[in-house]
Amino acid sequence: MPTIYDIDTGGKAPALEARDLSVFYGSKVAVKEISLTIPANRVVALIGPSGCGKSTLLRCLNRMNDLVSGARVEGEVAFRGKNLYDTDVDPVEVRRRIGMVFQKPNPFPKSIYENTAFGPRINGFRGDLDSLVEQSLRQAALWDEVHDRLSDSAYALSGGQQQRLCIARTLAVKPEIVLMDEPASALDPIATQRIEELIYELKKEYTIIIVTHNMQQAARISDYTAFLYMGELIEYGPTESIFTNPREERTEAYVTGRFG
Amino acid sequence: MTIEQKPRRHFHDELDTLQKRLMQMAGIVERSLGVATDAVDSRDPTVAATIMSDDDRVDELEVEIDERVMELLALHQPMATDLRQIIASNKVANDLERIGDHAVNIAKAARRLADTNPLPKLRELTEMTEITREMVSDALAAYVSRNAGTARMVCVTDDKVDNLRRSLFRILVTHMLEDPKRIGAALELLLVSQNLERIADLSTNIAEDVVFLVEGRTIKHGMDGHQVLDSDEDDALD
Numbered sequence: 001m002p003t004i005y006d007i008d009t010g011g012k013a014p015a016l017e018a019r020d021l022s023v024f025y026g027s028k029v030a031v032k033e034i035s036l037t038i039p040a041n042r043v044v045a046l047i048g049p050s051g052c053g054k055s056t057l058l059r060c061l062n063r064m065n066d067l068v069s070g071a072r073v074e075g076e077v078a079f080r081g082k083n084l085y086d087t088d089v090d091p092v093e094v095r096r097r098i099g100m101v102f103q104k105p106n107p108f109p110k111s112i113y114e115n116t117a118f119g120p121r122i123n124g125f126r127g128d129l130d131s132l133v134e135q136s137l138r139q140a141a142l143w144d145e146v147h148d149r150l151s152d153s154a155y156a157l158s159g160g161q162q163q164r165l166c167i168a169r170t171l172a173v174k175p176e177i178v179l180m181d182e183p184a185s186a187l188d189p190i191a192t193q194r195i196e197e198l199i200y201e202l203k204k205e206y207t208i209i210i211v212t213h214n215m216q217q218a219a220r221i222s223d224y225t226a227f228l229y230m231g232e233l234i235e236y237g238p239t240e241s242i243f244t245n246p247r248e249e250r251t252e253a254y255v256t257g258r259f260g
Numbered sequence: 261m262t263i264e265q266k267p268r269r270h271f272h273d274e275l276d277t278l279q280k281r282l283m284q285m286a287g288i289v290e291r292s293l294g295v296a297t298d299a300v301d302s303r304d305p306t307v308a309a310t311i312m313s314d315d316d317r318v319d320e321l322e323v324e325i326d327e328r329v330m331e332l333l334a335l336h337q338p339m340a341t342d343l344r345q346i347i348a349s350n351k352v353a354n355d356l357e358r359i360g361d362h363a364v365n366i367a368k369a370a371r372r373l374a375d376t377n378p379l380p381k382l383r384e385l386t387e388m389t390e391i392t393r394e395m396v397s398d399a400l401a402a403y404v405s406r407n408a409g410t411a412r413m414v415c416v417t418d419d420k421v422d423n424l425r426r427s428l429f430r431i432l433v434t435h436m437l438e439d440p441k442r443i444g445a446a447l448e449l450l451l452v453s454q455n456l457e458r459i460a461d462l463s464t465n466i467a468e469d470v471v472f473l474v475e476g477r478t479i480k481h482g483m484d485g486h487q488v489l490d491s492d493e494d495d496a497l498d
Contacts, residue, residue, distance in 0.1 A: 243339045245476025255339040257268040
């Protein structure tokens with residue numbers, strides 16, 4: 001049984017709740033019966049050694065695993081009173097409301113403007129697109145650097161800027177939750193710091209779940225940390241407890257760098 | 261489920277060195293305290309010089325420990341037990357350095373005491389000395405063995421030392437009032453008791469750090485719900 005601390009949801013309903021979630025790739029179990037409550041407007045970090053299932057778990061939270069052939073999910077992910085895996089749920093709509101940012105910045109071969117406007121356009125957005133693009137770029141802390149060259153190719157941006165553009169693109173469709181899979185691992189320390197500051201800002205409006213290999217990063221930016229090992233949730237609680245005084249021996253061994 | 265444990269060699273070597281330095285420091289301080297208090301008992305003026313030069317070594321070690329702590333924190337970003345151990349080492353080093361200073365004060369008092377008219381043996385002082393020395397060695401033993409139980413006992417014992425100090429204060433003042441020729445010795449012993457009481461407080465700090473190290477919990481200033489008597493508050497000597 002995992003050690004799970006009291007999670008303070010700040011009086012709000014949890015943003016997301018995984019219940020007995022398991023993921024199989026063929027006959028191999030990648031995630032074993034994980035239950036996890038994600039409080040709203042908080043940053044939750046998923047940590048653990050390579051192959052522990054943290055990215056798989058993350059991808060389950062917006063049905064991104066549907067796209068992986070041979071992947072099978074059991075259990076529930078409750079979002080706004082609904083199980084995301086119910087048959088009447090539209091996975092595309094799920095991914096709009098629960099956005100995802102990937103490890104490598106993956107802008108489209110289009111302009112900065114068009115990258116940001118892409119999601120709203122295909123979702124049939126009928127408002128003021130210019131102001132939505134500006135708002136999204138501002139939220140992603142990129143506006144000041146690109147406002148006078150919105151028609152330039154996204155590829156003209158630096159890696160860190162491209163990643164912030166991808167975050168802007170995710171925010172433009174007004175998600176409620178943003179999943180981030182190692183969003184800063186391909187970036188230099190300065191760009192990493194900007195992404196971290198951005199995450200801190202974003203949690204006022206969004207709930208963020210982040211997978212990171214960088215333990216110091218998890219410690220710096222998250223409110224709650226979940227430690228996974230070999231597909232199992234070992235310990236989940238306030239980040240300061242996990243990093244200063246973990247209750248589970250395996251968490252202790254991992255955060256002190258004794259294995260992993 | 262088994263976990264293959266691969267220690268971070270470089271980091272843990274550094275951490276081991278930090279602990280070795282701390283133990284070196286503890287050894288010197290404990291010995292100095294023993295020698296200084298024996299010198300009070302035997303009115304031996306000769307030990308002060310040795311204790312002072314030992315204290316220089318203690319000071320050097322404290323500086324070295326400070327530097328190592330800073331380096332470990334900056335370069336390795338330690339977590340969990342490692343982090344608590346480093347923080348605790350830093351605090352314990354600080355407390356040891358101050359215990360060392362008090363041992364010097366006691367040795368100097370012993371040196372001056374040799375020139376005064378002796379007082380009759382004071383049972384309270386002997387007892388206070390014994391308990392304080394035990395507190396120091398128990399706190400250090402608790403640190404080495406990571407024993408929170410022993411550490412908590414040290415904290416409790418501190419009250420005894422505070423009470424003995426109050427008794428000694430009254431006894432020594434009575435001696436001074438009865439015979440002005442005893443004032444010199446009584447004043448020195450008063451100073452010794454004051455230093456012992458401080459040492460007992462510092463051992464309590466070390467013991468509290470042991471609990472923090474082992475359990476990740478702060479117990480000082482009554483933070484764990486226990487009422488802690490602050491020995492300094494109602495005292496005429498401070």
